[in-house]
Amino acid sequence: MSKAYSQPFDFEEWMLLAKSHPEEFEKRRxxxxxxxxxxxxxxxxxxxxxxxxxxxxxxxxxxNPLAACVRLSDMMWDFVFAExxxxxxxxxxxxxxxxxxxxxxxxxxxxxxxxxxxGSR
Numbered sequence: 001m002s003k004a005y006s007q008p009f010d011f012e013e014w015m016l017l018a019k020s021h022p023e024e025f026e027k028r029r030x031x032x033x034x035x036x037x038x039x040x041x042x043x044x045x046x047x048x049x050x051x052x053x054x055x056x057x058x059x060x061x062x063x064n065p066l067a068a069c070v071r072l073s074d075m076m077w078d079f080v081f082a083e084x085x086x087x088x089x090x091x092x093x094x095x096x097x098x099x100x101x102x103x104x105x106x107x108x109x110x111x112x113x114x115x116x117x118x119g120s121r
Contacts, residue, residue, distance in 0.1 A: 037052065055075075
């Protein structure tokens with residue numbers, strides 16, 4: 001592991017840097033990310049670089065940091081719960097390991113309740 005990870009992350013320092021010197025913040029952020037990606041096994045680096053590229057593109061499309069945070073959070077949940085997401089992959093692995101084939105569950109139906117419009121009683 002590189003020297004960059006021997007020091008604990010100082011949120012206050014990074015927050016002040018982002019507010020006072022946004023260009024320096026971005027430069028250091030990119031350097032830290034590149035340093036981390038370079039520290040992982042070589043066979044995983046390309047995948048991480050592609051993921052970071054996608055994250056950077058999504059951030060650039062957002063109008064402010066909060067919008068970027070929400071977008072990246074949505075992206076993360078998609079990776080977990082989407083049809084071909086992480087959770088589905090785990091279920092497939094579990095069923096293959098146990099030797100039991102699992103069929104997709106049928107969707108259950110529910111009674112739809114009528115609601116009165118506001119103001120009418």
